[in-house]
Amino acid sequence: EAQVTQNPRYLITVTGKKLTVTCSQNMNHEYMSWYRQDPGLGLRQIYYSMNVEVTDKGDVPEGYKVSRKEKRNFPLILESPSPNQTSLYFCASSSSRSGNEQYFGPGTRLTVT
Amino acid sequence: DQQVKQNSPSLSVQEGRISILNCDYTNSMFDYFLWYKKYPAEGPTFLISISSIKDKNEDGRFTVFLNKSAKHLSLHIVPSQPGDSAVYFCAASARNTGKLIFGQGTTLQVKP
Numbered sequence: 024e025a026q027v028t029q030n031p032r033y034l035i036t037v038t039g040k041k042l043t044v045t046c047s048q049n050m051n052h053e054y055m056s057w058y059r060q061d062p063g064l065g066l067r068q069i070y071y072s073m074n075v076e077v078t079d080k081g082d083v084p085e086g087y088k089v090s091r092k093e094k095r096n097f098p099l100i101l102e103s104p105s106p107n108q109t110s111l112y113f114c115a116s117s118s119s120r121s122g123n124e125q126y127f128g129p130g131t132r133l134t135v136t
Numbered sequence: 137d138q139q140v141k142q143n144s145p146s147l148s149v150q151e152g153r154i155s156i157l158n159c160d161y162t163n164s165m166f167d168y169f170l171w172y173k174k175y176p177a178e179g180p181t182f183l184i185s186i187s188s189i190k191d192k193n194e195d196g197r198f199t200v201f202l203n204k205s206a207k208h209l210s211l212h213i214v215p216s217q218p219g220d221s222a223v224y225f226c227a228a229s230a231r232n233t234g235k236l237i238f239g240q241g242t243t244l245q246v247k248p
Contacts (some may be wrong), residue, residue, distance in 0.1 A: 063240060124170065
């Protein structure tokens, strides 16, 4: 089954404790992205990657890091989480041939206290 | 600076009637537009898209209209069904960049 998976689905952590949210896709897609969803703001892109070892900042990259060492994986790293990073996070992927019809993962609900 | 705007946070329609969701954009470089549907506790799912070379795209009950001069697009759902109740996001991109800009979303409620 074609899918984008994220782990964990739910996470409660404390300020400053480094964490990683994993994302994996099994569709051999070139493009992958991370978004955060906040009330009244919709989905905002954090980082995106057009292929292995190629990443670029989205609209809200501050406080986040990403890496794309393999085509299927695109982890999101919060080196020192803060309460303003409490949000719902989505990973997405798409093929370079499909326009920008992105497939989304189920989301990760992160709470930073 | 919100490049893609959905000015109606919510919309309520009766089952069987038409639902019209609106979206405005400011960046004239956008050349591809998409609508996504999102149920609670799930990721957004792709619904329908339109290229800037077209002004209409239809897929079953869903039609997207694009007015480039007004920088406006709309999603029509006819007839609306209770299962269509969800949050709808419009999104735009410039060329095949993998970068999507989303609107704030509109919550549609279809009443039986």
